[in-house]
Amino acid sequence: MREVDTTEDGNEPAWRERAVSRSLNTARSRAEQRVQRFLDAAFSLIDEHGTTEFTIQEVIDRSKQSLRGFYQYFEGKDELLLALFEETVREATDDLRSVIESAREPLEGLRAFTIRLHEWCDPSEKPQKRSTHNRRPIMEFAVQLTVDHSDRVEAAMAPISQMMVELVDAANAAGAINVADTHRAAALLQQTVMYSWFGNRLAMSARKRLTAEATWDFCFRGLGG
Amino acid sequence: MREVDTTEDGNEPAWRERAVSRSLNTARSRAEQRVQRFLDAAFSLIDEHGTTEFTIQEVIDRSKQSLRGFYQYFEGKDELLLALFEETVREATDDLRSVIESAREPLEGLRAFTIRLHEWCDPSEKPQKRSTHNRRPIMEFAVQLTVDHSDRVEAAMAPISQMMVELVDAANAAGAINVADTHRAAALLQQTVMYSWFGNRLAMSARKRLTAEATWDFCFRGLGG
DNA sequence: CAAACGTTGGAAACGCCGTTCTCACGCGAG
DNA sequence: CTCGCGTGAGAACGGCGTTTCCAACGTTTG
Numbered sequence: 001m002r003e004v005d006t007t008e009d010g011n012e013p014a015w016r017e018r019a020v021s022r023s024l025n026t027a028r029s030r031a032e033q034r035v036q037r038f039l040d041a042a043f044s045l046i047d048e049h050g051t052t053e054f055t056i057q058e059v060i061d062r063s064k065q066s067l068r069g070f071y072q073y074f075e076g077k078d079e080l081l082l083a084l085f086e087e088t089v090r091e092a093t094d095d096l097r098s099v100i101e102s103a104r105e106p107l108e109g110l111r112a113f114t115i116r117l118h119e120w121c122d123p124s125e126k127p128q129k130r131s132t133h134n135r136r137p138i139m140e141f142a143v144q145l146t147v148d149h150s151d152r153v154e155a156a157m158a159p160i161s162q163m164m165v166e167l168v169d170a171a172n173a174a175g176a177i178n179v180a181d182t183h184r185a186a187a188l189l190q191q192t193v194m195y196s197w198f199g200n201r202l203a204m205s206a207r208k209r210l211t212a213e214a215t216w217d218f219c220f221r222g223l224g225g
Numbered sequence: 226m227r228e229v230d231t232t233e234d235g236n237e238p239a240w241r242e243r244a245v246s247r248s249l250n251t252a253r254s255r256a257e258q259r260v261q262r263f264l265d266a267a268f269s270l271i272d273e274h275g276t277t278e279f280t281i282q283e284v285i286d287r288s289k290q291s292l293r294g295f296y297q298y299f300e301g302k303d304e305l306l307l308a309l310f311e312e313t314v315r316e317a318t319d320d321l322r323s324v325i326e327s328a329r330e331p332l333e334g335l336r337a338f339t340i341r342l343h344e345w346c347d348p349s350e351k352p353q354k355r356s357t358h359n360r361r362p363i364m365e366f367a368v369q370l371t372v373d374h375s376d377r378v379e380a381a382m383a384p385i386s387q388m389m390v391e392l393v394d395a396a397n398a399a400g401a402i403n404v405a406d407t408h409r410a411a412a413l414l415q416q417t418v419m420y421s422w423f424g425n426r427l428a429m430s431a432r433k434r435l436t437a438e439a440t441w442d443f444c445f446r447g448l449g450g
Numbered sequence: 451c452a453a454a455c456g457t458t459g460g461a462a463a464c465g466c467c468g469t470t471c472t473c474a475c476g477c478g479a480g
Numbered sequence: 481c482t483c484g485c486g487t488g489a490g491a492a493c494g495g496c497g498t499t500t501c502c503a504a505c506g507t508t509t510g
Contacts, residue, residue: 055496066459067498077497143368146426154427187433188443191424192417199416201371202379208412218413222447280467291488292469302468455508464499471492480483 035073035083037063042084047134052081052141078149085145086156088138092120093159100167107176107225110167111216114193117160118212122197143198164190168223178224189219260298260308262288267309272359277306277366303374310370311381313363317345318384325392332401332450335392336441339418342385343437347422368423389415393448403449414444 041063045054056077060067074080099116103109123135146153165186171177172185179185196215203209266288270279281302285292299305324341328334348360371378390411396402397410404410421440428434 056498057496067461068459068500071498072458140372143372143423146423147365147368150426151429154429157427181432183433184435184439185443187424187428188421188435188440191420191435192443195416195420195424196413198368198371199412199420201375202382203412204376204379207406208408210409210413210416214409215413218410218447220447221449222443222445224446281469282467292490293471293488296469297487451510453508453510456506458503458505460501460503462499462501464497466495466497468495469493472490473488475486475488477485477487478483479485480481 031073034065034069037065038070038073038080039083039087042080043133046084046137050134050137052084052137078145081141082145082149082152082156085138085142085153088133088135089156089160091132092117093163095120096160096163100163105176106167106170106174110171110176111220113163113167114189114216114219115212117190118193118196118215121194122200139197161186161190171223176225177220185223189223192219192222256298259290259294262290263295263298263305264308264312267305268358271309271362275359275362277309277362303370306366307370307374307377307381310363310367310378313358313360314381314385316357317342318388320345321385321388325388330401331392331395331399335396335401336445338388338392339414339441339444340437342415343418343421343440346419347425364422386411386415396448401450402445410448414448417444417447 038059041059042054045058045062046052056067056070059080060070074083096113096116099112100109103112120135121139142153165183168177168179168182168186168189172179172182177185193212193215196210200209263284266284267279270283270287271277281292281295284305285295299308321338321341324337325334328337345360346364367378390408393402393404393407393411393414397404397407402410418437418440421435425434
């Protein structure tokens with residue numbers, strides 16, 4: 001193999017490059033397929049048991065692959081959990097994007113966005129379309145991930161944070177709200193909404209439970225609307 | 226022992242009761258001492274390593290007690306963690322109570338309370354008096370406890386929630402703020418403040434970090450102030 | 451065709467840790 | 481003295497994430 005690698009640099013024939021890339025493509029697609037099998041197995045386990053406390057062995061058995069293969073594609077269990085989280089966030093991003101696209105005014109978009117975000121985090125509030133997974137266990141585990149891998153979680157949430165900033169910017173420019181620092185305001189809004197469902201866990205009495213609308217009203221006034 | 230226990234009911238001589246209770250008292254105080262040794266050992270381990278990921282064995286070694294003794298007093302590791310959390314919250318409660326007692330007007334009390342609560346959750350913001358423990362790891366683990374034992378966490382937090390409700394009530398009655406449901410408002414305020422520090426974990430850039438004051442301003446307007 | 455090589459599956463094995471079990475020691479009561 | 485009981489010390493168990501080893505199989509090469 002040495003002789004092949006050290007041919008004169010820079011003038012690789014095109015066919016070779018294409019052949020390599022083709023081989024890499026099939027390898028890549030096969031790898032992606034196998035990874036997806038792991039993800040699907042893990043999702044189905046989470047849906048069934050309602051918790052992220054599955055074992056690697058269960059994922060192996062259900063995906064009909066080998067332990068060896070698992071560690072070939074994932075550095076460890078945390079990587080799998082992070083992949084599940086990122087996948088879930090990706091679904092959320094698509095859903096949220098469609099929400100704001102159907103809004104007419106900036107404020108309406110911001111309101112619809114925050115309410116949908118609240119409902120997304122707490123799927124128990126409204127029955128969702130059955131096509132998606134049970135997000136509850138993953139969202140619960142997300143706080144754990146936030147402690148251990150905050151950078152990864154931040155990166156995964158970046159698209160949502162970005163949308164939030166743009167919405168706040170637009171609403172602020174339109175005069176619907178009045179904030180000095182839109183980035184800070186967006187962060188505040190996002191936190192309040194996203195952890196609102198988490199705090200509901202501590203509210204056994206229904207009277208203290210926070211609905212998406214109540215949370216929005218609070219935030220709206222907090223933003224000077 | 227049978228004959229002693231089954232003497233005629235209801236007319237136990239007072240001395241016997243006193244003796245029994247005395248024996249129970251010494252037993253209780255000894256038990257409390259031993260429990261405290263476990264707690265102290267765990268706290269010191271947390272302080273040193275900056276994480277709650279200590280092993281039972283470490284606690285045993287440091288407290289110079291036996292594994293058997295540990296399971297005699299704690300049902301499992303979770304019970305120990307919950308005890309540590311409850312102890313930490315107790316300290317916070319005392320501190321917060323002293324804060325609101327030195328407030329003149331209702332609004333000032335509410336503001337001082339929320340800001341202190343924010344600082345309490347995130348000890349890194351302000352250097353605290355060194356008498357207390359490093360709360361960071363415990364607060365991080367608290368979110369995990371919230372997932373697994375929400376009822377216990379809610380019970381532990383009850384005094385703080387109670388104070389929060391009273392402060393909101395007072396401020397509302399004084400006209401400093403304007404909310405319809407003070408319980409709901411208190412829950413909202415508490416959540417926003419407490420998870421604000423947690424959300425800061427996701428804010429790598431300093432520009433998005435939320436200070437106690439910024440959070441308070443947001444909440445104050447949200448409460449119709 | 452045969453030999454060498456990389457990839458994959460299967461499964462044993464390791465290490466850590468929470469939890470339980472066993473046993474022996476010490477001590478007060480009968 | 482001995483019986484029972486609480487206690488300490490530590491072995492042992494079980495679950496699980498992770499690593500390692502080996503055999504099977506397909507592919508490439510001489």
